[in-house]
Amino acid sequence: MLTPAQQYLTLRSLGAPAVLLSLAMQGVFRGFKDTKTPFYATVAGDVTNIILDPIFMFVFRLGVSGAAIAHVISQYLISIILLWRLMEQVDLLPQASGICNLVCLQVWLTTSLLADGLAVAGQAILASAFAKKDYDKATATGSRVLQLGLLLGLMLAVVLGLGLSFGARLFTSDVNVLHMISIGIPFVAGTQPINALAFVFDGVNFGASDFAYSAYSMASVWTSL
Structure with missing residues (x-):
């Protein structure tokens, strides 16, 4: 295949x-x-x-x-x-700044999906290991997937931190818009390691069939907000 x-x-x-x-x-x-x-x-x-x-x-x-x-x-x-x-x-030229912000949002979503792909891969291997009661393999897989998730998050942080700074000028030359984007870049880039690990932890829990913990943890986060 x-x-x-x-x-x-x-x-x-x-x-x-x-x-x-x-x-x-x-x-x-x-x-x-x-x-x-x-x-x-x-x-x-x-x-x-x-x-x-x-x-x-x-x-x-x-x-x-x-x-x-x-x-x-x-x-x-x-x-x-x-x-x-x-x-x-609308006249698309004056609206370019708004579209730029939406494109930047989609970039963030794309990186989230990339991290989710790693989580799904780990989930499949973990589920297979648990089904065979091979707990050593499950532990090793969980550890390796978390390591790769952290590495992916750090790489995405660097790429987005540098890429968005220069890439934003491809969408607009408006000084105010560029300033607003520059304010958001540290947040988008800085949260990538946490974002990647969150998706990977979800995958680990799903692979272990621990859906209740994932549900409760998500509910507690939304409740605190």
């Missing part, structure tokens, strides 16, 4: 810009209290994906690659629809 998985993920990665932009624009529409437009755009993209999947996979005999191509096309279709509707409502 390694080769088709790599083919699928490689092609799917081409849709990353469309996903990032569509998520940012959906945030803009929610700010306008317009939830219908993102809904209709998403439905149009999903229907297109459903139609194109069998065509590319079976008619053109592209298999897994065809599924990935269909998905990428649907993602860009969603972005085009949202962009077209947004251009009818």
Whole structure:
């Protein structure tokens, strides 16, 4: 499964810009209290994906690659629809600063998903070890996943701390916006090690089937807030 998985993920990665932009624009529409437009755009993209999947996979005999191509096309279709509707409502140039902030938020979410991916991998190995009652392997796996989580968090902190400082200028030249972003960078970058460890600890607890502890700890955090 390694080769088709790599083919699928490689092609799917081409849709990353469309996903990032569509998520940012959906945030803009929610700010306008317009939830219908993102809904209709998403439905149009999903229907297109459903139609194109069998065509590319079976008619053109592209298999897994065809599924990935269909998905990428649907993602860009969603972005085009949202962009077209947004251009009818606002002048996009003055709104660039707002979109920039939304893009930065999506960057933070992306790093969270990356940490979650590591947690899921550890969760699967831990669940297998517990099922076989191989507690030594479970302990070693938990320890290694936590170490990798901390390392990932520190790496993300450095990358975001340096990258956002320079990358923000790609989205806007507004001095006030750049100042606001610079205020948020230490928080976004500094919380990455904690964020990564939180996801990994969740994965460890899930792998050990300790769902109650995760639920109670999450509930206690929200209660304290």
